[in-house]
Amino acid sequence: KAGVTQTPRYLIKTRGQQVTLSCSPISGHRSVSWYQQTPGQGLQFLFEYFSETQRNKGNFPGRFSGRQFSNSRSEMNVSTLELGDSALYLCASSFRSSPGTDTQYFGPGTRLTVL
Amino acid sequence: EDQVTQSPEALRLQEGESSSLNCSYTVSGLRGLFWYRQDPGKGPEFLFTLYSAGEEKEKERLKATLTKKESFLHITAPKPEDSATYLCAVQPQPNFGNEKLTFGTGTRLTIIP
Numbered sequence: 001k002a003g004v005t006q007t008p009r010y011l012i013k014t015r016g017q018q019v020t021l022s023c024s025p026i027s028g029h030r031s032v033s034w035y036q037q038t039p040g041q042g043l044q045f046l047f048e049y050f051s052e053t054q055r056n057k058g059n060f061p062g063r064f065s066g067r068q069f070s071n072s073r074s075e076m077n078v079s080t081l082e083l084g085d086s087a088l089y090l091c092a093s094s095f096r097s098s099p100g101t102d103t104q105y106f107g108p109g110t111r112l113t114v115l
Numbered sequence: 116e117d118q119v120t121q122s123p124e125a126l127r128l129q130e131g132e133s134s135s136l137n138c139s140y141t142v143s144g145l146r147g148l149f150w151y152r153q154d155p156g157k158g159p160e161f162l163f164t165l166y167s168a169g170e171e172k173e174k175e176r177l178k179a180t181l182t183k184k185e186s187f188l189h190i191t192a193p194k195p196e197d198s199a200t201y202l203c204a205v206q207p208q209p210n211f212g213n214e215k216l217t218f219g220t221g222t223r224l225t226i227i228p
Contacts (some may be wrong), residue, residue: 004158033215043159043202043218056215090158102147102206104216106158 002027004093004107012113018079021110025072025093031055032074033104034066037088049074078112086114117142121203121219128193129227136188136222138203146209148186149216150179151202159202162188193226200224 005024013019025032033056034046045058049068066076072093078085088111092104120139128134140148147166151159163172165181172179176197178189188201200223204216 035218042220043204043216045215045217048215058215092158103149103161103164105161106151108158109156111156 004091004105006089006091006107006110008110009108010111010113012115013081014115015081015083017081018077019081019112020075020077021089021091021112023074023076023091023093023107025074025091026105029093029095029105030072031094031104032068032072033092033094034074034076035090035092036060037090037109038086043090046076081114083114086112088112117205117207117217119203119205119217119219121201121222123222124220125223125225127225127227128190130194131192133189133191133193135190136201136224138186138188138219139184140186140203140205141184142205142207142217144208146206148181149204149206150186150188151204153200153202153221162201190224193224195226195228198224198226 007022031050033048035043037043046060047066048056052068063079068074088109090106090109092106094102094104118141122137147164149164150162152162153159163179168183170181176191180187200221202221204218206216
């Protein structure tokens, strides 16, 4: 079974630009979560989507947004990039239909560098 | 607010030297505690899920245990390939849909040949 895939793997942007990251979950998984990982803060939850609806949201500014499509693929968008947005962005998917199916499986991440 | 504290931050062991990593947590009601392994530049790799105090799970040289306030990841006779950062995360009981994972900052484990 193919794992979680994320594209692109690496991105370099400049301040003020916007960026869109893509995530394809494991086949059959309906929940997709996004995390930001930095050396200082560790893994911080951004948001979760389930059946095209945002279920949870972390404490990030409105510049961070996302969506999920009917095939469960998800995108996240960051507008007006700041230097502090440089991080590894991780996507995780889970089946999420009942207790015991909540394990989240992570993709390889997208390394975003903002110059 | 849910909190996860992992200790030590870094641990260096000789090959074959067994030890334990600690994960202390506070959560309103625990739905699950998760252990992941992360290699540099890669996404976290799932290791274990624990659901209730007293539960134990094993995989090769790793064994995870859970109490009401903490979890331990025991590593027995480690090998250099066990070197990685080990992450612990908790998920609270469903509360108006707020079931996000809260992660600790990890323990960076180095096994010296």
